[in-house]
Amino acid sequence: MSLYRRRICIYCSATVLFVIIQSLVYIFYSSESYCRNKLEISIPENLSDKASILKINTRVLCWIPTTLKRLDRAVVVYDTWAKRCDQSIFVIGGSRPSPPPDTSKYPFTIAYLDNENVEKYKFLSEKVLLSLLHIYNNYGKDYDWFFKGDDDTFVIVENLRHFLRRRLSNAS
Structure with missing residues (x-):
């Protein structure tokens, strides 16, 4: 019991x-x-946009190697994620065409390396090195970070900034 x-x-x-x-x-x-x-946690109105705060503290230049034949892909990249970078540059290995691309259709910065040989796929590493030299010489002191994407890449730039925010850009 x-x-x-x-x-x-x-x-x-x-x-x-x-x-x-x-x-x-x-x-x-x-x-x-x-x-x-x-x-309940209240966020002050001036701090509600976290992406804006990260944009102020982390300056990112995004560069994307492409070709004249693939500028339509570049438009899609620019419209989706590249315009969220502080600056986006589309790098073309060849020289500037005689009628330059229409800026209303292609509203982004295009850098020309003036080297037709690097437009071939087997010279992609040379194109990347020449692009890095061009970006370093022209934009090296203006940005904290440089991101290389491709015309078939998708990046969430806000997450990239969040990842980079506590890292030193000048550390070797």
Whole structure:
């Protein structure tokens, strides 16, 4: 008989404990709960746009190697993520065409390396090195970070800035 009483006592205790926990959870998550209102975190209006804060502290130049034949891809890259960089530069290995690309259709910066040989796929590493030299010589002191993407890459620039915000850009 004592085993039966012990089981009844454990069952009743567990039921009471369950009802208490369920009541506490209900009180905490109800919309008029005092506890829940105290835990609400308010963000000041001038700090509500985290992306703007990160943009001020982390200057990123995004450069994308492409070709004249793939400028339509460059438009898509610019419209989706590249315009979120502080500056985006599309690098073409060849020289500037005689009628330059229409700026209303291609509203981004295009840098020409004036070297037709690097437009071939097998010379891609040379194109990247020449692009880095061009960017360093022309923009090296204006930005903290340089990101190389491609015309088939997608980047969430805000996440990139968040990743880079605590790293030293001048560390070797």
